[in-house]
Amino acid sequence: MASENMESLVNRRYEHGFVTDIETETFPPGLDEGVVRAISARKNEPKFMLEWRLQAYRQWLEMREPTWAHVHYPQIKFNEISYFAAPKSDDDRPKSLDEVDPKLLETYEKLGIPLHERARLAGVAVDAVFDSVSVATTFKEKLYEAGVIFCPFSEAVREHPELIKKYLGSVVPRRDNFYAALNSAVFSDGSFVYIPKGVRCPMELSTYFRINAANTGQFERTLIIADEGSHVSYLEGCTAPMRDENQLHAAVVELVALEDAEIKYSTVQNWYPGDENGVGGIYNFVTKRGDCRGANSKISWTQVETGSAITWKYPSCILRGANSVGEFYSVAVVNNMQQADTGTKMIHIGPNTRSTIVSKGISAGKAQNVYRGLVRIMPQAHGARNHTQCDSLLIGSECGAHTFPYMEIKNPSAKVEHEATTSKISADQLFYCRQRGLSEEDAVNMIVNGFCKEVFKELPMEFAVEAQALLNVSLEGAVG
Amino acid sequence: MLEIKNLKTRIGDTEILRGLTLSVQAGEVHAIMGPNGSGKSTLALVIAGHDDYVVTDGTVTYNGKNLLDLEPEERAREGVFLGFQYPVEIPGVNNAYLLKAAVNAKRRHNGQGEVDAFEFLKLAREKMAALGMDPKLLNRGINEGFSGGEKKRNEVLQMTMLEPSLAILDETDSGLDIDALKAVAKGINTLRSPDRAIVLITHYQRLLDYVQPDFVHVLSEGRIVRSGDKSLALELEDKGYDWVREAASA
Numbered sequence: 001m002a003s004e005n006m007e008s009l010v011n012r013r014y015e016h017g018f019v020t021d022i023e024t025e026t027f028p029p030g031l032d033e034g035v036v037r038a039i040s041a042r043k044n045e046p047k048f049m050l051e052w053r054l055q056a057y058r059q060w061l062e063m064r065e066p067t068w069a070h071v072h073y074p075q076i077k078f079n080e081i082s083y084f085a086a087p088k089s090d091d092d093r094p095k096s097l098d099e100v101d102p103k104l105l106e107t108y109e110k111l112g113i114p115l116h117e118r119a120r121l122a123g124v125a126v127d128a129v130f131d132s133v134s135v136a137t138t139f140k141e142k143l144y145e146a147g148v149i150f151c152p153f154s155e156a157v158r159e160h161p162e163l164i165k166k167y168l169g170s171v172v173p174r175r176d177n178f179y180a181a182l183n184s185a186v187f188s189d190g191s192f193v194y195i196p197k198g199v200r201c202p203m204e205l206s207t208y209f210r211i212n213a214a215n216t217g218q219f220e221r222t223l224i225i226a227d228e229g230s231h232v233s234y235l236e237g238c239t240a241p242m243r244d245e246n247q248l249h250a251a252v253v254e255l256v257a258l259e260d261a262e263i264k265y266s267t268v269q270n271w272y273p274g275d276e277n278g279v280g281g282i283y284n285f286v287t288k289r290g291d292c293r294g295a296n297s298k299i300s301w302t303q304v305e306t307g308s309a310i311t312w313k314y315p316s317c318i319l320r321g322a323n324s325v326g327e328f329y330s331v332a333v334v335n336n337m338q339q340a341d342t343g344t345k346m347i348h349i350g351p352n353t354r355s356t357i358v359s360k361g362i363s364a365g366k367a368q369n370v371y372r373g374l375v376r377i378m379p380q381a382h383g384a385r386n387h388t389q390c391d392s393l394l395i396g397s398e399c400g401a402h403t404f405p406y407m408e409i410k411n412p413s414a415k416v417e418h419e420a421t422t423s424k425i426s427a428d429q430l431f432y433c434r435q436r437g438l439s440e441e442d443a444v445n446m447i448v449n450g451f452c453k454e455v456f457k458e459l460p461m462e463f464a465v466e467a468q469a470l471l472n473v474s475l476e477g478a479v480g
Numbered sequence: 481m482l483e484i485k486n487l488k489t490r491i492g493d494t495e496i497l498r499g500l501t502l503s504v505q506a507g508e509v510h511a512i513m514g515p516n517g518s519g520k521s522t523l524a525l526v527i528a529g530h531d532d533y534v535v536t537d538g539t540v541t542y543n544g545k546n547l548l549d550l551e552p553e554e555r556a557r558e559g560v561f562l563g564f565q566y567p568v569e570i571p572g573v574n575n576a577y578l579l580k581a582a583v584n585a586k587r588r589h590n591g592q593g594e595v596d597a598f599e600f601l602k603l604a605r606e607k608m609a610a611l612g613m614d615p616k617l618l619n620r621g622i623n624e625g626f627s628g629g630e631k632k633r634n635e636v637l638q639m640t641m642l643e644p645s646l647a648i649l650d651e652t653d654s655g656l657d658i659d660a661l662k663a664v665a666k667g668i669n670t671l672r673s674p675d676r677a678i679v680l681i682t683h684y685q686r687l688l689d690y691v692q693p694d695f696v697h698v699l700s701e702g703r704i705v706r707s708g709d710k711s712l713a714l715e716l717e718d719k720g721y722d723w724v725r726e727a728a729s730a
């Protein structure tokens with residue numbers, strides 16, 4: 001990046017009387033314009049990006065935290081959070097698996113995570129992980145040949161500013177909501193994907209991504225653009241338990257599918273949920289939205305949510321292009337003191353747009369699980385169709401499940417169907433299975449996996465198996 | 481194989497089994513009959529380990545072990561099978577999946593490896609055909625929307641796959657049509673062997689026409705009030721339970 005650009009940033013920083021040293025690893029707590037400038041400078045961002053962040057910051061100042069969600073938590077003190085932390089250096093990391101918490105390794109084992117991936121997931125210093133580095137390099141070459149751009153968000157800002165200017169904030173505007181505005185001002189890093197016209201991405205971006213899963217920080221920003229006739233499948237997160245010192249996570253994910261393009265976005269979220277009393281768990285406030293901008297495009301969200309103390313998340317589709325298709329498949333598991341308020345929005349704008357929603361909520365312990373879904377059919381969406389199926393499964397008698405379906409239908413030719421069920425794992429069911437020789441835990445797992453199979457079958461194969469194992473681990477000790 | 485001595489159990493405040501004694505040896509088939517509410521299902525569920533029932537007195541030994549010390553799944557793996565009077569529905573869970581999990585649980589317990597998926601399916605289909613079951617039932621939810629007779633046949637299918645040492649069938653014959661009854665009886669008869677015991681809880685002679693019991697017991701108000709050979713069942717059919725009750729209290 002040009003040095004005068006950098007200089008002007010630094011100068012302006014001082015203009016505003018800001019004194020944070022951008023070389024430090026972690027910024028002191030608090031948020032003002034100076035912090036926003038320092039983040040941008042730290043990342044060597046071009047001017048347009050800084051301006052964009054600053055506008056977001058100013059908009060954020062005028063916004064209020066939303067309170068409509070069915071979740072309870074102590075007030076977040078935004079001025080006590082540090083908004084930038086550089087990734088840990090190799091010196092601070094374990095040198096080999098021998099230095100990693102054996103409990104963590106035990107969980108990897110239970111989840112069936114391949115041996116060569118465990119080291120990196122556990123944060124072992126990179127140069128100690130030979131296998132995956134070479135695998136990653138091979139992936140990188142393959143993607144390059146196909147013309148696919150897949151890089152850290154901050155790299156895209158510098159290397160592909162035209163694409164960023166054109167698409168960033170075009171799906172989730174800065175002022176969309178309180179957390180999206182905050183993210184827009186201070187986002188740390190994330191992923192950028194561009195699939196050129198007519199290209200079918202040669203691999204699941206999952207495999208690649210997982211191997212490279214570094215600390216993306218608490219304000220992640222993801223932008224995926226599938227150009228005309230292209231196709232991509234992306235997997236975010238991983239089944240391995242993720243701990244983080246940062247309690248608040250507010251990510252933004254934007255997907256753009258142009259004509260005839262298809263994006264399949266799968267998430268496995270397993271942030272630390274806190275202990276049985278909910279202490280120390282992550283607050284996960286995410287804005288995810290896909291824009292089916294072109295005709296015949298398709299965006300499909302699949303998520304398996306088992307972690308976090310609080311999850312606030314509604315991956316949505318804007319079905320703008322004629323005949324475009326939106327899908328949402330979700331499994332949300334809450335145990336102990338976890339709270340989840342999650343669901344989706346399907347906004348039908350184009351004619352003959354179709355959407356499918358399959359939501360499976362599982363509650364155990366004292367946890368609360370909320371499904372909140374909006375299906376909106378705009379006046380011009382002739383022939384639009386939606387099918388929603390929303391099932392809740394309760395384990396024990398102290399947990400709760402709540403369903404809030406909203407429907408706004410402004411076109412009489414639309415067809416919207418909603419089905420909802422609530423069931424409970426009964427003592428009789430467990431006894432029946434035990435009489436056939438299954439342990440109580442295996443019986444619960446079997447019933448839960450049966451309940452979720454419609455969603456699991458949407459996940460990439462290797463993750464479906466892990467996700468199933470993850471659910472079992474999450475519900476350990478839920479009965480008995 | 482199974483020795484029950486002076487068994488007393490209650491559920492809540494109600495005493496249901498009130499000093500029941502019964503001895504079942506390997507190779508034998510026993511029929512237990514008795515009026516509604518006399519405690520037949522209770523006996524079956526206590527043997528299987530249902531924890532709603534509290535054992536207040538007496539002993540139950542199975543192959544020399546104190547059965548009451550074992551968890552329900554341990555009893556099952558040790559070869560105790562209960563065909564339920566009211567099999568529960570578990571929607572969403574593949575019927576074949578449970579069947580296979582059950583077979584494997586037992587195999588692991590016996591130090592054997594997991595069953596080969598192909599062999600398993602082949603065997604399950606054969607057994608289903610013998611029971612006159614629609615093969616599609618294998619891929620439906622466990623008992624989900626099964627007709628009464630289909631549920632009962634599914635219990636027998638599980639039994640024939642698991643090859644238990646002690647099989648207790650609680651009114652497995654109720655609700656079966658004539659052909660199904662014959663098929664189920666055949667399934668039970670193929671299990672008959674010198675190292676296995678079968679206990680049939682039933683209200684009707686017609687099952688016993690096909691599966692000839694070595695012993696017939698009458699359970700009334702929580703106790704076995706009369707035992708005999710297969711002719712007792714015929715006598716009951718003729719005279720009803722009042723006759724036994726009167727004889728017992730006389």
Ligand SMILES: Nc1ncnc2c1ncn2[C@@H]1O[C@H](COP(=O)(O)OP(=O)(O)OP(=O)(O)O)[C@@H](O)[C@H]1O
Nearest residue numbers: 491492494496515516517518519520521522523565
């Ligand atoms: N949960 C319960 N609470 C109270 N009473 C119960 C409970 N379960 C069973 N009982 C009672 O115990 C008695 C014995 O019931 P059980 O089911 O063993 O009878 P049964 O001999 O199998 O009858 P049937 O021929 O009708 O199947 C009945 O009077 C029944 O009402």
Ligand SMILES: [Mg+2]
Nearest residue numbers: 520521522565
């Ligand atoms: Mg009964």
